[in-house]
Amino acid sequence: MRTSRRSLLSAAAAAAALAVATVVVPGAASAASPVVPRQERAVSGRPSFPVGADVSGPRGGLFGPTSVWRQDVRSAPVNPNSRALVAGLHEQVSTLYNGVAAFNVSNYSTNVYSVAATQPRVDVAWDNCQKKTYTPKGLLGPGGQFTAVPIPDDAVPARGSDGQLTIYSAATDQLWEFWQAKRVGGRWQACWGGRIDRVSTSPGYFSDGFGVAATGLSFSAGAVGIKDVQAGSIDHALSLQVVWPAKWTTFSWPAQRSDGFSTDPNAIPEGLRFRLDPSVDVEALNLTPIAKMVARAAQKYGFIVTDKAGAVALTAESGSAVKAATGVDPWTKLMGGTPHYEVMRGFPWERLQALPMNYGKP
Template structure:
């Protein structure tokens, strides 16, 4: 009987783990993180930047190591809420970069902060990230620590819409997030479930860029008026506290593993990660010593141990061919931007709604037009007919265009985003022209 009870308990735990297994949080396919960069042009100074970086020590600790301390928590619709309390003080909270103190975020009872088993974290001495996904929203808190029954200390809370494609400046130019480059964190991690899934495909990869970090002294600055200033490049929107020479790589740099790296010498799971570095690259996101950051296997179905991935796989599994800084090249993602720390938040992405589409016939010649009317949306909107971008215009809540073939769906989107209305096909015709004069009637005649 005791044996059966143990077997039943093990089965319950297995089913619970399987029920929790979900795909990692990801943005739509059009997001910059999903860009295949195999053929992307290199920065003209790539070789010089890499040489300078290597001379400074390359990756932290001189090796490509993996940190498995990040947890990605999945929250149901009924998850309890905690209110953000500015930490360590209201004046030191990252405003306006981050959501205002007092904002609530879902925090399940079984949630865990980075490197912890629960919601207690020494945020005076650590990053203490708390990453929570609920539906299409991703909540990422920096320097988090639970306070009482309903509070959460944090120096920043960044909320991301996973169903949106963000502009080049992410949540705003010179704006940080829970990551110093202004990046989302969870979508740039990799976990054991997605690596396992990619292993089931021939030549599989993860389909997204991977987050990496470096010591501040190995990231670029520049001299402005005799003062050394931080710099960043796209896809970053912010730089933390770099202190390295101008010739090294800057915050936000996207690096690509060389195409002829001997991937086949590595275990199958490691090959998936290496192919991802060749096809989607790694992006410089924050300061620190352990180069790569992966999701822990606390909430995943598969474990890193079961896949044969250890923290030191990339410098110890194949002693003859470790992954080194000089195996990477720097992509050309645009000019360096000098950091001012003056955050200008982008407008909140708003879905236009209530779209009505009608076909009108106007004038004596009965010229046909399609008339659109909607509510909400950003200051400028994109008008789409099927897959065609018809116009980019100021948002007046109305637009008129030449008709498209019958049944063509129209959408209105906040400019440059995938924040769109529901599709609407034009309704039945209306006639807008001068009304006919009423027919004269004789006195006493029925006028019905």
Template structure:
């Protein structure tokens, strides 16, 4: 994960945030209201199924081969993922939250600020980690995201970057070059995605269906470029090895071929739910990482719920490099834009 950590550290200083094709009954079910809570508008890119015969990108074969070269597909849960705290803002303590990098913050985090953070909240912060934390008020449709978030011994909270998202919206920010300041297009992720976008959530697995696109990361991501629904990226000069620039740009959307036999596979019940989401909605590239990964929510109550239900290696035996090279495809991308230049 050292490559990702170096990118995130710079980002904090610069970026300122079942079988074959679905049967008619399954296809009809896509139009039914989701059983679990889902952020963003119904016509958001995150909530829009991939059409039956989508346009495939001309570079699909080469870029998917590069993706598969990152190894089997895992799920980040206990480490490197996002703890999500669902709150009632009226009943949650407010904290000032200080900046690790003065002046580097996103939309909604202007000073003075008071951020609702529940008592006992902890960010995902393994040794040298990213410190993600997302706080969600479902009733108000608001989300507070932070990276490198932590509470010091004196009780004060700090963050490397923070932003607020309206969950009634599209879950997509304008590109960095179309806003007054690049940080207004940024988020806690290098892509500008809200932290809850693309997460695997406990209530979705319990309901039997994930009604939205997932987010993925892999080692070869071309972090110097992005395509919608991403809104920003790390500058090429600061985004790692030159070889990484030949991969998919942030915002790229991959899909598990609907012809892949999910029901006949060796996947667990939970694995099949995730696989169907990858067929129906696909996954958007949101970060660079040390391996091929999806992300599941990871607050303490969520980790307890995952225990015995969902494991990091849930997909590993089936989603091998050979399988992914054969059965994944890259949906046609729009214009690929560069990230903001270094200061």
């Protein structure tokens, strides 16, 4: 199910520049994502990466404990309009795609490369696929968002037309996210993206109109990670994409902007937080193991509305980078034979609670 990719410098952004119990999936421990040195990747037809590169993201997410993605919301107050907001979200889930929210793991997700300090850096070319009439300030050149990126030559963008790719360097405490990334004529290029410096202390969003999500929030931060599921616990907030977000002029922190369009007075603003009612007994729910992990995370850290899409959707880290390195997609085992479109069946969307607008804003 496709994540809609709008003009990422939306009207709001153009004007500016111009964030318990554990269920372990059976067998998951043996499916841990590898850190595979070059010599062990000398398999015909498969990419090779620098020594120490890891073809998946770190467990527990990319950002530190002070970020919006790690904020405990169990004791947060409830939005006065929570009932209407939750009803609207529940309607969006129940009326589309057989009443099951999407679990975007096969397409419209992102691959995450945790690169070593020794990874060579290259400049990423700007593919002006949106036909802008100007070069966005700060994108290219010295210190630019696309300058000196430690991206492996044979990195694999996630499947789908969004072609998203995330590069994380713990050594330099930096994160890059790219939209429509591809390698052309031996050189990397992307249509849009951005860089976050000092990731460990960052609030978890991009500034100045950069970043691949419509809200400017980190796209990869709220994804269900491979290592999260292997460990049996998601220890960060989750990105939530909705179908009919409120018009772009109304959004809630930590969103930095919006591409919403609905003028319904009860439309969900991008950036709004939801949590699963902490009184819900997750163990009693008839859910897949992954959906139970999502439910526990939603009770403690909640969902953050990051984007619009053709269906209510969660994002999972793509397994295609691991498959490119090892020949095996880890999600095949982690989902235990459940199709990706059935992973979230039975999730109690009607038991969510909306948090106040701009909750947690300093």
